[in-house]
Amino acid sequence: MECVFGLVGDGFAVIVADTSAVHSILVHKSNEDKIMILDSHKLLGVSGEAGDRAQFTEYIQKNVHLYQFRNGIALTTAAAANFTRGELATALRKNPYFVNILLAGYEKDIGPSLYYIDYIATLHKIDKGAFGYGSYFALSLMDRHYHSGMSLAEAIDLVDKCITEIRSRLVVAPPNFLIKIVDKDGAKEFAWRESISQA
Amino acid sequence: MSRRYDSRTTIFSPEGRLYQVEYAMEAIGNAGSAIGILATDGVVLVGEKKVTSKLLQTSKSTEKMYKIDDHLACAVAGIMSDANILINTARVQAQRYTFAYQEPMPVEQLVQSLCDTKQGYTQFGGLRPFGVSFLFAGWDSNFGFQLYMSDPSGNYSGWKAAAIGANNQAAQSMLKQDYKEDVGREEAVQLALKVLSKTMDSTSLTADKLELAEIFLLPSGEVKYQVCSSEGLTKLLVKSGVTQPSAESA
Numbered sequence: 001m002e003c004v005f006g007l008v009g010d011g012f013a014v015i016v017a018d019t020s021a022v023h024s025i026l027v028h029k030s031n032e033d034k035i036m037i038l039d040s041h042k043l044l045g046v047s048g049e050a051g052d053r054a055q056f057t058e059y060i061q062k063n064v065h066l067y068q069f070r071n072g073i074a075l076t077t078a079a080a081a082n083f084t085r086g087e088l089a090t091a092l093r094k095n096p097y098f099v100n101i102l103l104a105g106y107e108k109d110i111g112p113s114l115y116y117i118d119y120i121a122t123l124h125k126i127d128k129g130a131f132g133y134g135s136y137f138a139l140s141l142m143d144r145h146y147h148s149g150m151s152l153a154e155a156i157d158l159v160d161k162c163i164t165e166i167r168s169r170l171v172v173a174p175p176n177f178l179i180k181i182v183d184k185d186g187a188k189e190f191a192w193r194e195s196i197s198q199a
Numbered sequence: 200m201s202r203r204y205d206s207r208t209t210i211f212s213p214e215g216r217l218y219q220v221e222y223a224m225e226a227i228g229n230a231g232s233a234i235g236i237l238a239t240d241g242v243v244l245v246g247e248k249k250v251t252s253k254l255l256q257t258s259k260s261t262e263k264m265y266k267i268d269d270h271l272a273c274a275v276a277g278i279m280s281d282a283n284i285l286i287n288t289a290r291v292q293a294q295r296y297t298f299a300y301q302e303p304m305p306v307e308q309l310v311q312s313l314c315d316t317k318q319g320y321t322q323f324g325g326l327r328p329f330g331v332s333f334l335f336a337g338w339d340s341n342f343g344f345q346l347y348m349s350d351p352s353g354n355y356s357g358w359k360a361a362a363i364g365a366n367n368q369a370a371q372s373m374l375k376q377d378y379k380e381d382v383g384r385e386e387a388v389q390l391a392l393k394v395l396s397k398t399m400d401s402t403s404l405t406a407d408k409l410e411l412a413e414i415f416l417l418p419s420g421e422v423k424y425q426v427c428s429s430e431g432l433t434k435l436l437v438k439s440g441v442t443q444p445s446a447e448s449a
Contacts, residue, residue: 071308073341079300086299109340 001172002047003134004034005162006102006114007142008127009150012183013104013112014190015045016159018134018174030196035180037187039064039074041106043180047131048099048119056097060084077105081115081123089121096120100131106182133172137165152181156190163193209322219328220321223351226277226330232364233263233274234374234395235334237346238387241415242336244274245391247364247399248408257407261426264412268293270303270422271337272414276364277351278330285329289313303422306337310347310355318353328352332363336414338422344414360390366398373397384413389439396441404441406432 006015021029036044036057101117116124130138175196205218231247246263275282296304320328328351335347349355360378362370373394396404411427
């Protein structure tokens with residue numbers, strides 16, 4: 001089952017997501033990218049209904065881009081998070097999207113930041129967070145091992161701990177994970193953790 | 200025959216002009232003037248109040264300067280009833296932006312949104328354009344202190360020093376001559392008062408004919424919009440040598 005988690009380190013933020021596209025008891029795909037690169041310095045890790053995820057994240061991404069074209073400046077991570085929350089909140093009373101979001105970004109003057117937005121439009125600024133069944137393990141491990149100002153190596157080590165724990169303790173564990181980071185140089189794919197290779 | 204082309208805003212004259220828009224700009228030439236100067240540590244706005252009658256109860260607060268948001272204010276020249284409509288939409292826009300992004304609206308975006316409204320009234324039929332020019336003074340995290348001027352056609356531009364209203368061309372050329380780069384707020388106020396005193400019709404400049412507002416940053420980093428009191432203005436006028444100390448008692 002779905003696992004999306006992330007944390008803020010020293011000068012960067014990480015988002016990790018499983019890559020399984022599941023329907024009922026069947027796995028349709030195990031290389032589905034659930035972390036959208038929103039703009040040059042923003043990552044959007046999303047879990048939830050597959051269709052809603054594609055529709056909503058693309059809607060947010062296109063709006064963030066439109067803002068940039070219109071105004072010649074990028075939205076801050078905080079502004080993007082509040083915009084996303086607002087859109088979810090508006091949709092909530094009409095035709096809600098079932099999406100849980102971790103939004104990571106980097107600003108020159110503010111540094112890295114991570115925002116938690118769930119499907120009922122809750123917004124929190126956090127240092128570490130997780131969604132899905134994997135969150136039971138990821139949150140516990142991060143509570144134990146997370147500290148502020150983690151280096152990239154420490155953070156990736158913690159991420160790997162979480163992935164190992166999910167794989168070994170969760171009945172419905174997804175096989176593959178994707179790690180993306182955002183730092184001063186931008187948002188990018190960092191690594192894959194695959195236990196099943198693609199056919 | 201000129202009636203053929205100036206009775207509707209939407210029609211170009213054969214020379215390619217929009218008369219109604221030009222007339223609107225003309226209307227502003229009769230209004231009290233306003234001057235804005237960009238300083239290193241803030242923006243200064245000075246306006247001339249036209250005292251129409253001795254019996255008129257002059258407004259306690261400002262009548263030419265309006266705060267649009269915490270980080271943004273404007274000075275008006277032109278038809279006040281038109282300006283009130285635009286100021287209201289500007290305030291709504293600023294709050295809408297804050298609602299969507301939980302951040303203050305960047306200054307240029309607000310100016311642009313207001314100018315889009317103004318432009319609309321030069322194109323769509325049956326309406327007349329807004330007879331208002333604005334000077335916008337504000338601060339945002341992207342570009343710091345900014346000063347913009349807008350006219351009835353919906354054009355806007357950023358300035359280091361600008362003048363609108365009566366005698367704006369004379370004021371503009373004086374500003375061009377006397378403006379120095381990297382002036383502080385105090386110097387900017389002095390310059391604005393000097394220019395206004397020379398371009399105004401009335402012989403003596405007194406505090407009740409003036410309005411002065413400033414935008415600057417507090418040590419806390421908060422943006423402050425401050426309107427100068429009439430006592431403060433009197434002192435400033437004496438200090439800048441624009442009025443004699445004896446004139447203030449009159």
